[in-house]
Amino acid sequence: xxxxxxxxxxxxxxxxxxxxxxxQPTKVLGFLDIFGIRYGTWDPSLLxxxxxxxxxxxxxxxxxxxxxxxxxxxxxxxxxxxxxDTPLVAGSALFGIGWGLVGLCPGPALENLATLSPQVIVxxxxxxxxxxxxxxxxxxxxxxxxxxxxxxADG
Amino acid sequence: xxxxxxxxxxxxxxxxxxxxxxxxxFAGRVAGISGITSGLLGIGSIDRGWxxxxxxxxxxxxxxxxxxxxxxxxPQMPTSWIVVIAAGLLVGFGARLGGGCTSGHGICGIARxxxxxxxxxxxxxxxxxxxxxxxxxxxxx
Numbered sequence: 001x002x003x004x005x006x007x008x009x010x011x012x013x014x015x016x017x018x019x020x021x022x023x024q025p026t027k028v029l030g031f032l033d034i035f036g037i038r039y040g041t042w043d044p045s046l047l048x049x050x051x052x053x054x055x056x057x058x059x060x061x062x063x064x065x066x067x068x069x070x071x072x073x074x075x076x077x078x079x080x081x082x083x084x085d086t087p088l089v090a091g092s093a094l095f096g097i098g099w100g101l102v103g104l105c106p107g108p109a110l111e112n113l114a115t116l117s118p119q120v121i122v123x124x125x126x127x128x129x130x131x132x133x134x135x136x137x138x139x140x141x142x143x144x145x146x147x148x149x150x151x152x153a154d155g
Numbered sequence: 156x157x158x159x160x161x162x163x164x165x166x167x168x169x170x171x172x173x174x175x176x177x178x179x180x181f182a183g184r185v186a187g188i189s190g191i192t193s194g195l196l197g198i199g200s201i202d203r204g205w206x207x208x209x210x211x212x213x214x215x216x217x218x219x220x221x222x223x224x225x226x227x228x229x230p231q232m233p234t235s236w237i238v239v240i241a242a243g244l245l246v247g248f249g250a251r252l253g254g255g256c257t258s259g260h261g262i263c264g265i266a267r268x269x270x271x272x273x274x275x276x277x278x279x280x281x282x283x284x285x286x287x288x289x290x291x292x293x294x295x296x
Contacts, residue, residue: 005181006205010212011219013174013186013258018217018227020167021160026231030158032280032287043158049168050261056172057266064176070183077183078267079254084274091253092260096279098245100286101238104230105257106188106250109243110210112230114217119232123243130247131193138252 002072014111020049023111025103032100175263178209187259188213189250253279 021027028046036042069075099105104112104123112120175186182205184191195206217227233239250256253275255264260279264272 002182003204003208006178006208007212007215009174009178009181009186010209011216012170012177012212013209014213014216015220016167016170016172016174017213018167018220019170020164022167023217024228024230027158029287032283033291034284035288035292040156041158042156043160044156045158045160045164048161048164049171052165052168053172053175053262054266056169057175057262060172060176061179061263061266064180067180070179071181073181073183075183076179078185079264079269079271081254081271082269084271087252088254088271088275089278091249091251092275092278093249093253093282094245095249095253095256096282097286098242098247098249099257099279100283101242101245101290102233104242105246106192107213107256107258109246110188110192111213111217114214114221115227115229117230117232119236119239120230122236123232123239123246126240126243127247128192128196130244130249131189131251132196132247133244134248134251135193135197138248 005072013107016053017108017111021045022049023108025108028103028105028108029100032103171258171262172266175258175266179263185259185263187255187263189247189256190259193251249279 017023022045027043030036030041030043031046034042064070065076095105102123104120106127109120109124109127113124178184178186184205186209188210191206191209194200195203195210221227233242246256250259254260255272255275257276257279260269260272260275265276
């Protein structure tokens with residue numbers, strides 16, 4: 001059941017991206033290109049997409065989380081991190097550079113695999129490599145031993 | 156603002172929000188695409204089923220639309236392979252380091268008023284705007 005519910009959620013999410021026009025990278029770039037305000041070509045559609053999505057999810061999350069547990073899973077799995085730290089800032093900055101270079105973020109990138117565009121396939125492979133590089137290597141790299149660690153062994 | 160399409164943007168956005176709420180209600184999960192995808196790629200990942208299903212649904216949506224006679228436009232991508240590869244690497248690595256992407260931070264995180272997500276969204280929209288400005292109006296002339 002969980003798999004079917006998840007498939008339906010992915011499908012609705014995909015319809016939303018398709019209908020809103022956000023599958024098209026140039027439409028996203030039309031929002032990010034703020035010089036367009038001066039030339040009359042700026043496209044604020046992405047802001048409307050976000051506002052509508054937030055209106056529904058903001059209210060919907062409050063209602064969904066009144067339940068003690070999700071319908072088909074043992075618990076709500078939500079980040080408990082609170083502080084703004086260096087990885088968050090650095091990662092988001094890098095993510096934005098990549099997003100601005102092409103106009104694709106992970107959702108529309110994967111969804112565009114349906115078009116069999118060779119550039120999209122290469123983008124998705126590179127994106128997967130980037131994720132594995134982080135999860136499998138960067139996040140697991142040995143931490144620098146704290147100075148005085150050896151001296152501490154005596155005490 | 157000749158390209159502005161507020162009605163379809165509002166309808167599409169509401170569907171994205173609905174999908175996020177449903178995934179939380181049924182699976183207790185945040186609809187963050189980078190998190191869902193990276194959990195698939197990890198060695199020893201144990202909960203692949205719902206992740207694969209979500210991404211399959213995501214890809215099936217335009218396929219179903221095509222079968223129903225809706226013309227799904229081909230994505231307009233840069234011609235430079237170097238730019239495509241660099242962008243993919245940055246998006247993948249950056250989303251993981253930053254703990255989320257446009258969906259996870261921009262929609263799900265802001266919906267629960269997470270300060271981290273609000274900060275992340277402001278930062279990646281900011282660097283994306285700077286990147287587009289440099290590419291189109293400084294380097295691209």
